[in-house]
């Protein structure tokens with residue numbers, strides 16, 4: 006499989022190349038040169054497979070040429086063997102139409118584990134093959150950071166520098182990152198928002214001095230391998246709901262547009278998806294873009310769903326590129342004008358392309374609390390507030406009610422106990438697999454929200470390119 010950049014001027018790479026590169030050298034994001042498509046017979050053959058085997062079948066077209074099928078199978082067995090539920094991503098029924106897809110049974114209790122457990126193993130495989138090393142620079146609003154650190158802590162040849170916005174992640178999220186005591190893990194709390202942290206990460210990929218001295222890599226969903234692994238649970242859930250004979254719809258709590266873009270990829274590969282509902286909190290740039298074509302940033306408002314307090318949504322560029330005719334030069338120009346004006350209008354073809362599959366709903370703080378209560382009172386389920394954003398949108402959907410609606414349950418409720426307790430009166434307990442999180446000592450550095458400060462910190466602590 007060959008991968009191309011959304012901005013058209015970086016060289017095409019194979020799967021191993023894009024996994025280690027993270028962001029393309031022209032600032033764009035990598036996508037497969039064309040979407041692989043399964044026949045109905047191939048999809049029918051996937052029904053009932055154990056998760057690791059299904060993952061091997063779904064991801065094989067993307068990795069062919071960089072791994073053997075047996076190598077991929079072995080990595081999937083290792084990655085998904087660490088999950089606390091045999092089904093890895095089980096479905097739970099809420100009522101006749103509504104379902105939850107529980108994505109939080111991995112080691113750090115959020116959907117990020119599904120991709121990052123695999124990505125840690127992919128890094129190890131490719132780096133040992135090349136006898137090389139990687140300096141990972143990441144930005145997190147809480148969940149990517151803990152999942153990435155769990156996936157790479159103590160691994161040979163990898164240093165990880167994870168930026169989180171100071172005071173804007175939950176205590177559980179922060180502790181999951183800052184109590185991981187491995188010499189290759191560097192946590193940095195920066196002044197500012199997740200968007201500020203993400204902008205610094207992207208800037209480092211374009212800093213020739215840094216890329217000349219270090220092999221910079223990514224664990225955020227700018228890295229194609231992240232999205233690829235997330236495609237699998239759309240197949241797993243849709244097939245369980247009889248997708249070969251009827252379509253399925255998804256409501257996806259959205260921030261960086263990675264998780265919902267994975268649903269779009271599943272649809273391109275032949276999975277019958279009727280609709281993807283982009284569910285946002287009040288930081289609603291994606292809702293405005295999909296409903297009015299207006300992609301303009303404002304100030305980030307801190308909410309009860311901190312992991313989705315994002316305005317500049319990385320993976321939206323992948324959708325705009327794909328729906329807008331895959332014109333890299335035009336995409337580069339559109340992003341240049343967005344960066345200058347902090348605003349852009351979607352083109353007609355981008356709007357029409359997106360509206361074929363996507364719709365969007367925005368949830369305010371009260372609606373999030375109501376959805377949390379609805380799940381508890383009507384289905385006996387305690388859900389996390391991000392999932393509640395998705396559930397609010399799912400309940401608001403006007404789609405044909407005979408189509409099953411699956412809300413992605415993106416985090417365990419115990420990651421956000423205060424909000425859950427406020428809504429339901431119940432304080433969820435942390436599962437035993439996270440151990441003595443509140444007894445462990447924390448370690449992290451604090452830096453101003455300035456690129457130079459972060460760059461100097463990385464320069465002092467990272468291993469030079471090998």
Ligand SMILES: Cc1ncc(COP(=O)(O)O)c(C=O)c1O
Pocket residue numbers: 115147148149226258259260261262263264265312313391392415416
């Ligand atoms: C719990 C949770 N839900 C939803 C999201 C949004 O996912 P995405 O950024 O892939 O849209 C995130 C973070 O990204 C998250 O941590």
Ligand SMILES: N[C@@H](CCOP(=O)(O)O)C(=O)O
Pocket residue numbers: 144145146147148149150199224225226227260261263312313319
């Ligand atoms: N909500 C995310 C933000 C980063 O998103 P990513 O999917 O691009 O890594 C987080 O938890 O950090």
